[in-house]
Amino acid sequence: MPTLVIDDQKVTVDPGTTIIQAAKKLDITIPHYCYHPRLKSVDMCRMCLVEVKDIPKLQTACSTQVRDNMVVFTNNQKVLDARRSVLEFLLINHPLDCPICDKAGECMLQDFYFQFSRHTSKFKEKKQKKHKVVNLGPKIVLDSERCILCARCVRFLKEVVGTEELGIFDRGDHSEIGIYPGRPLENNYQGNLADVCPVGALTAKDFRFACRSWFLCQENSICPGCSTGCNVLVHSSERSYDKTLRRVYRLTPRDNDEVNQSWLCDVGRYGYHFVDDPDRLTAPSLKRGEEYVKVDWDTAFREVAQRLRGIFERYSPSSLGIIPSPQLTNEDLYMVKKFFNETLCITNIDFKLPGWNQGQGDGFLLKADRNPNTMGAELLGLSGIGPQAGEIIEKTRLGEIKALYLVGSDPARYLGEEKIASALSRAQLVVFQGSNYNYACKFAHAILPGATFVEKEGTFTNAQARVQKINQALRPLGESLPDWKIILGLALTMGYYFPYKAAEDIFKDIAREVTGFSGLDYKKVGDKGIKLALSGG
């Protein structure tokens, strides 16, 4: 175990560690461009030069491995001068168009220039003109003038994705990143290129010019795209800065060694648009004749409660069917179970609609099961109590089930519109609770708007049985509410009181009552999540 001194601080690290990693342990940040913790070091940018005692020339911190008794200076005049000079070189042909560059505000070149350089350019010649707005593929745009040729993107595609779609062509100051002519980027991970790029050369089309980065708030969350449960940051703003009036601007991956490292697949990354989609349900509405009338929550609850009770009184609990969705959080699902199953004794609860987990995975991050909380729904026992979800729909068609309560699920997506139409049109009462309009809403007698994953707090349990927390980044759109609150309100209207004030209270109860969750609370789940200890799982 070599022990070395970095800027007068002693640190002991594993053999084979590089200086930059050792410095990170001491919270010393060594500026760098080409170095990326998850990619091989290539010493391309020369930004991370540090002085090592007894070595006359400066060394690259990203590739120099530590030795015992090494003495490293990351901040002396020699190093600062070198950084300044490197930056001066990097900026020779870099256009000074930060105001229109999408990366401004989160650009490492900009940051380090202000931190270390602040030189006035000595370069009097004309700047090298390169290609601008190069279309690399369906999701990424390249601006070669802004590129500093750190090759992070090239290496990412080579080392992580393995598709090798980008290369550096030409020579000297003509060098440019590019695709092989006529072969655009096609892989499912190209969204990461914009994150990986330390400058504004690679920008995501989805985010391009939509908003300046400093207008955005960031909140830790979990990607709801599949059962991997990649850790993400939600970048959002309550005020809209673009024509589509969106509030969530992008999802970026958040480091988690256990789940997604530093990456995020495009399916999840660009799957957030439903949050601000025009088809969002924003107010509770009731069917009056053929029309839907927007009402307030109390009215909606009263009506749903009254009709549910009517069906209860005329038939039996077995004439009610509940289909929750594995898109919901543990807390939402627990409320569904607690109220409908344990309190109202309805046994027709199941989330496994036929084909629920048959998407297409890619073997890396994207899983075939496109639901973030399948494992949670299983653990909470929302399947296997009674008939399968497909049977519930079938029973509705046969008239055995008179009332159907859909919590966030979209049966038409799996079963086809025809089947759903024939089933739901038979039911005496269809309640749809969810965030976006779907085909089943056509038959709903009451529509209760639910909040999306960025608008509520809660936990997801991913396929590895890892409980991870989502945080609220935005206020729920319109009058929508988190699903657990809707069920809580409905329960209260029907005369059942649950003492929950926040999602955290529900989680405490889950921890108390559900095997596997025992002893957990939000603090223990933390930002990185916690893996459940499941016996025989």
Added chain:
Amino acid sequence: MFIDVAITLLKIAFVFGLVLNIAGILGWAERKQSAVMQDRIGANRADILGLRLFGLFHPIADIVKVITKEDWIPPGGDKFLHTLAPFLALFTALAVFAVIPFGDTLHIAGRDIPLVIADLNVGILFVIAFGSLGIYSVVLAGWSSDNKYSLLGSMRAAAQVISYELALALSVVGVIMAYGSVELDDIARAQGQYVLGIIPYWGVIAQPLGFLIFFAAAMAETKRTPFDLPECESEIIGYFTEYSGFKFLAFWMGEFIEVIAVAGVVTTLYFGGWQVPFIDSQGFFVPGLFTIPLPHLLVVVIQVTAFILKVCFFCWFMLLVRWTLPRFRYDQLMGFGWKFLLPLAFLNVILSGVIFMSFEG
């Protein structure tokens, strides 16, 4: 009999027409006069077909605006009293004019027509009584508005008016002593005498201190700056906060009519009423030297005109005061009324008594 009624109605029409018109014009005059005093131009935007006429159309525009406004009654207020209050304010202010003589007795077609609507023998008491009644409108307005600020405003107003009522009434006592009558026509007539044969024996000569007290107290009664604490449109909230539309206009007009009423009473009590110096029913004369006879009708016209001009002057003067002096603080207002004006009024009564007694004796 019938002709008497007709004549009375004619007089009423004349007086009220005059008063209401002057009140309307005062709204314009207040803006224009304050503007001119303050080196401004003043309201001049309302126009009819491009004709602006120095902003004279503004009162009309105001009326149009005020009538088309929503008439709003606070849901928790007393609907009847809320509606009654502004009209009470108008009524009490207007009633005072019934006893104010605006000219000498007119001899026409063998009839003696006194140029006063109702020559009550308790004229002064009538004036003071109606002045006091005016406070009802304020209190009712404040109370029926269901608004604590309105109520506070009206309480302020009630306290203020009652305080100054005393000084007002006591200052008038001096005038009664001087002319020996409470009938306004008599008082006006008595002011046709001359002191030392050349100085008109007007109230202001007989009662200089009384005049000041009366004028100050009367200003306070009208609730205008510097005594405008009940309203204080600009900062403290007054009793007509909850009034809008025409009812607000009624208060507004009531205030101007009060101004004219005060001007009329001051003219009658202290500035010779309809008397014009050196003109009497015989004609123009220089005391002790000569007389130029004038026709009776001309004399009456001159006298009525003089009365109107005097009233206008005092209206102007009261506007002048309003745009010159800043507002009292409330404790200063009460202190001034009780600790200064009232003792002064008593002193005036005693002094007047002593002086008149010694002259008669």
Added chain:
Amino acid sequence: MSKGLEFSKKTKERLQAIVAKYPEKGAALLPTLWLAQREFSAITPEVEEYVAGLLGLSLVRVHEALSFYTMYTPQPLGKYHIQLCTNISCSLLGAEELLAYLKKRLNIEAGETTPDKKFTLSTVECLGYCGTAPVMRLNETFYENLTENGIDQILRKLP
């Protein structure tokens, strides 16, 4: 997806020998490209694909090498490739005039090929003969101390 593009047997043998020299097949990219250029006269996209397939490299890697080195050409050249140095020493000694002369004589611009596919004219940076500037390279032969007359003679001698 080489559309029927294939090295001749002789070239294949040479390639075998070259590849054997390197620990990794991919390292033989440059000589293989050189062989390909000889064989197919230019490294067209089809050739790139063929080479990439032969060496188990991605297309992008082959294209990187192709774009980096100037002696590989993506377009077919004329029979004679004239590369005239226009760097400092040569320019000082009249390379610019020579270029103008060549352009006039061949009736093409720099970088173009004559319609009869006989000549291709291109300008290059230093060829390493500054001591005997101006210099031009005709295919693989270098000509030093050039003059207009000298060029005439050289070109006249060509078959």
Added chain:
Amino acid sequence: MKIVGHKLSFLENIYLFEIVRGLVITTRHFFYNMFFHIAHLLGYQQDVEAAVTIQYPEQTIPVSKRWRGVHRINTRPDGSPRCVACMLCETVCPVQCIHIVAEEHPDPAIEKYPVSFEVDVTRCCWCGMCEEACPVDAIYMDSGKIPKAGYSRQDLVYDKETLTKEVPLPGYQRSLNPPGAGAPKVNPMGL
């Protein structure tokens, strides 16, 4: 507490004389102004001012060259706004009265342009920081105009077309590039 002021003399304490003094001042103004107002009406003494007021909007006060009026967006030679939608003015604006929506410009050399550029003059506090922040010489407040009243809030949200049409008041232009200028003289971004 410190009481500032002087002790009132007896005459001042009576107030009566002070009141009269005040009345005299206002009366003097009244008659002086009244005289000249009437004289003006009859066409005399036009050169004597009897009122300090200005009859806005017919008359306006000549404003300083540094005075900040309604915003103006400077234009390129082709008449399109110089703005590149960098949103720095929106960022620096202390009252958030600027709202820009950016989009890709067909010309890759320009790259970004504002699809909508709105200034809410009801919110604007006329601080001029947007002028300072603009890196491309696009927004100026040198139109010398006061925003006119509007019948709705939306009337007072000036859009891109309105702002582009504004021209600097003659002699008041602060930009070195007049609207539609050819070669930019100030060229921080090569645009």
